[in-house]
Amino acid sequence: MRPGSIILAAITGLIWGVTGIVVIAVTLTLITGEVALPQATAAGIAGLVSALVFVWRQSAVSSGGLQAWVIAAITLFVILMVGSFAAPFTLPLSTVPVWQILALIVFVLGATWATSVCLSGASLGAMSRYEREVIYIRIAKGVGFVVFTIIVALPFYVMVMTSLKSQQTLLANPLDLSIDFSQGLDGLLRSYVELFTQFNFGRYLLVSAYVSVSTVLLTLLFSVPGAYAVSRLRFPGQAFLSRSVLLIYMVPAIVLVIPLYAVFSQLGLRNTLTGLLIVYPATTIPVALYMLQGYFRGIPSELEEAGLMDGLTRIGVILKITLPLSLPALASVSLYVFMIAWNEFLFAFMFLDNPDIFTLSRGVVSLNSSEVPRQHLMAGAVIATVPVLVIFLWFERFLVQGLTAGSVKG
Amino acid sequence: MSAQNQNSESLGPPKGVGPMQRREMWLAYLMLAPTFAIILMIVAGPLLANFWISVKPVQLADLRPPTVLVNERVRGRPAAAGDSAEIEYRLRNSSQEAEVRDVVLTDAIPAGFNVTAVPDVCALNGSAMTCTIGTVEPGWRERLKIEGTVTDAFLAANRPERASKPVISGDADNILTSFDFSLENFRRIFSADEFWSVLRVTFYYTIFGTGGALVLGLFAAQLLNTAFKGRGFVRGLFLFPYVSPVIAVAFTWVVLFDPFSGTVNALLTKMGVVSDPINFFGQRAIEYSLFGIQMEFPLALTTVIAFEAWRYFPLSFLFILARMQSINTDMYEAAEMDGATPLQQFWYLSLPQLMGILSVLFLLRFIWTFNKFDDIFLLTGGNAGTRTLTVDVYEQGFALSNLGAGAAVAVVVFVVLVTFATLFIRFSPKEEGL
Incomplete structure (x- = not known):
């Protein structure tokens, strides 16, 4: 003892x-x-x-x-x-x-x-x-x-x-x-029914889905060629680019918001989804490019050289060899960008005044007033959270890989 | 392009910067061009524009350039065909400060209105009327009256003057593009008492928020480093705060900690832990005395920091876990043989291995926490002693409608950030691949 x-x-x-x-x-x-x-x-x-x-x-x-x-x-x-x-x-x-x-x-x-x-x-x-x-x-x-x-x-x-x-x-x-x-x-489910019938949440859901999916497509369209160039092609400034692309991701959105607000107001882009679809890809492209280039580097270049020898063009190589091989990376980048776009708050809040084109984030913020009861606010939060959580749980493995493979989110 | 590529391949191996290599270079630039363009437009451009705006006295209202506003109406109440009436244009300079030059009003005279007299400045060409007004002073107001008689067609139509909208053109100085500069914005923000407290709050928030997220993440990674049933589920659960939309979790916290109907306060009061509900997000400080010295505990700031740590621990947790699982287990077996205790193994083996990723995470999270706007804005709106620099940008630029001052704060944010980023590049361990 x-x-x-x-x-x-x-x-x-x-x-x-x-x-x-x-x-x-x-x-x-x-x-x-x-x-x-x-x-x-x-x-x-x-x-x-x-x-x-x-x-x-x-x-x-x-x-x-x-x-x-x-x-x-x-x-x-x-x-x-x-x-x-x-x-x-x-x-x-x-x-x-x-x-x-x-x-x-x-x-x-x-x-x-x-x-x-x-x-x-x-x-x-x-x-x-x-x-x-x-x-x-x-x-x-x-x-x-x-x-x-x-x-x-x-x-x-x-x-x-x-x-x-x-x-x-x-x-x-x-x-x-x-x-x-x-x-x-x-x-x-009274709160949910009221949100969808009186507060137009069905529309917000659609707008959010449209904005997020479009952002994903635009981001991939821009970042796939960029990432390929940075990882495979030799050109002056390559090393500098691949290291510094993430620096862009450290520029705070709040610093960009005032000039973008001013310029977009003058151009008539402010209260439009086009405006959002210009800003969102710009903020996600650097990180998508960074994640993709890491993955592209891992693909044996012999495969691509064989393709070139057999008469494919560079574009053909990318479409027929590189992209099919990097489907997991594309999936994780897409999901990741989707999540960023879906969850984005600042620009949606600043740019959108018209309730017809509110994204979910913007729509939920409009519920945060003393006239709207608390359970509506929480129901709105649930509606905003459920799609992204379902997607996350469904593709968790991809996402976790993507998150840790040198990726990031502010 | 394909034909060219094939041609160059058939010419044999290139020497030096051969045509093929040059072509590759141009291809690379071509592929990067769209990315460059959009980043220049949306990131680099606004960054520079921010400096520009910060040295200009721009108000939110100045985003609408000064213009002449026009209002058209029919006066004289014509009742029958042949009655006289007049179409009156009321004109007004929207700005009280700036003049508008080369003002021209054009409009179509409504059908069925027979013009008898027009003002001197106006000229009629068919039904199209053009009035050349010239330069107008700030705050200028004027009425232009077109006299005439009406016909039945005019009377029958519903508000016939609305058929065509009067169009005004004119030039005005746009404060955004002029070359007036002043340091007034910076003078204003630096001389404000609150600026230094904002700066202090920013650093508290950044340091403790980052530290909290890292410590929680390290702890959570320890929990999940051993294999057990349901580990995947727990890992997914632990990532929830991070993947959920910020509006959802922020409002949930607000509801949870609400002093009147919040669950936490109800629990605390009903269970007798505290006598009165605590306004976690609304109370600036709790005073208490320690050894007779009056101290203040910044309550709202602490709650906001707790939220930050709660929301972002999953990120550090993921990175730390990934790093821990890549540590070679031989080392631990050797240590085990030598009789090292679990805590010794953690302290002398795991931690040194994790130092790299921890420092990278610290720097990254430090910068991102510093950049954070959404969380505090949604939780407290920057009230109760939680206003950080980023929230101050919004406060100055949009709540107080002084875009110039907001941009000046944004410049301060950027300068501090560049300092951090420089440190980050200097000290980041290269082998972590971040």
Whole structure:
């Protein structure tokens, strides 16, 4: 028995007890709308004791009887119930009993599982520095997973759930993010229906799709020859170009916006989609060129030389050899440019005044006023997010490759 | 071109800068020309134009050049054929400061209106009327009256004077293209008290936003470096903040942290963590005392920085993860044999290997965070002590309608940026391939 090892096991149990009960209580609150106050002290002590029990049983020589984690789970449950006077979430058991029981089960199993994973192989006797550090890292990683998942998922969860609520329920209880099925599908999707019927979001969706796809096509049209030239052809300034093309990507849009606004106003291009379709490709071409040239370099030049020998022209080589070979790169560049164009806000906001040609970004901004209820704003956000997320998940592998293959986005 | 290429190939291997090589060069320039053209037009041109605008006293209203506005109406209320009436043109110089030269009004007299008298400046040729007005003063107003009688056709038509629109032509000095320069814009922005606080906020935002995103990214990369079931799913989830449109996530944060109906504040107050809701995006500072010293915690700025770190950690996470997975595992096996603990392995093996990508990411993200406009603009609108230089460009140029001052701030942004970019090129490790 070493005090250090005991303290380590105890702290592990304490951390998981407290983290677990807080996370579960907040989740319970958000799902049911009832304020579930976590009994953190009781859960912490329960976790602490159960962790010690777990390590003790685990390192016990006799392997008979119950599994170590089962005993730990029972200990956790009993101490938690006693310590919190049978109300681990400070709610009387009569309110939302099913959810409470479910939450309790999830907590007990989750905390026990996390503790047992962290402390597997631990003992109450002497442990080497190596063994202790393994446990530290397990705890840090476990807590990290919980924290990261919450901070990433919570805003999106709130976004979707808020968009499904009505004004009254939102104001009555901001914590109630449950789905109220009793109002039927019409009631649930009321915000979406109103956005599409009264706020013209169908049109914004089309405009956004048109602008993004056109931007992709224009960008490819410009950047494919450019990237090919930079990666394959020899000419003075080649090295300088391939290094400096990314510098253009560091010019902030806000510096360009005033002159472009002034000039486009005079030319009558400002409040038009043509204006956007001039600006968007200009901002995406450098990065597309950079990504493509890297890929083109990787294609063996012997293939192209063979094509040249067989009588193809350079253009023929590009169309018949280089492009078919670089389809993955073209896909990732296209998706990437699509995402940039779809998500673009500044120029759409500055240039577009006419609601007939709003892109989604611009359309959602116009919802941000005190006259439009919050759930409409969130529904607009969902409409803007879903297409890009679907595309992203569909082609995630391409995109991740593209993102890391020397690409970038501001 | 194809025939030429084939010809040159049949001539044997080129020596020196042969015709084939020259052709290749021209082909390269040709292929790059469209890219060059559009980048010159949309990036390089505006950059220079920005300097130009910054030394000019341009207001947003000046984008409409001074012109003469005209309004046409029929007066005299003619009731029957043969009644006399007059067509009146009201003219006005739209500008109170600039004159308009060579003003000419042309219009077609509506059908059924028999002209009896025209002003001296006007000449009638059939139904086409031309009035040569000449140079008009700033703020000038004038009425031109065409007298005549009406016929039934005129009376029957609905607003016959609308049939043709009067056309005005004239020249005026456009402030954008004139050669008046002044340093007034720079004087104004540098002497404003808030400018230095804006600069300070910009640096806080940039440094802590970048650092936060990097630290979170490094941590997240550690989490996903080991293989486990569902890793692909978690990786996709972690990328959500980065791939979602900025308007969606920014407004979600605003709704989430709203002091009255926001989930976070409701949680905090209901669970008794705080007694009153916190206005995360609206409160400039929280005062507290530490050891008897009054201190201020910049709340809104911190929330905005947290948003920045949250939204951009996925990018650094991806890059760091990609780099970590390319580290040779032999090294770790050797270290393991020698008894290095996990933390020692991280500190003495992983971190040095990651230093390259970390420094590149830091510089890149530093520059992009510095350039960021959308996020702060959507979250706080630059209020509550969160106005950075980029938001100030918008504030000066569009909210205060002073394009010149906005451009002057943009010049400051650009100068600071060039300094960073120079540092970036000087110190970027070449082997990272960025």
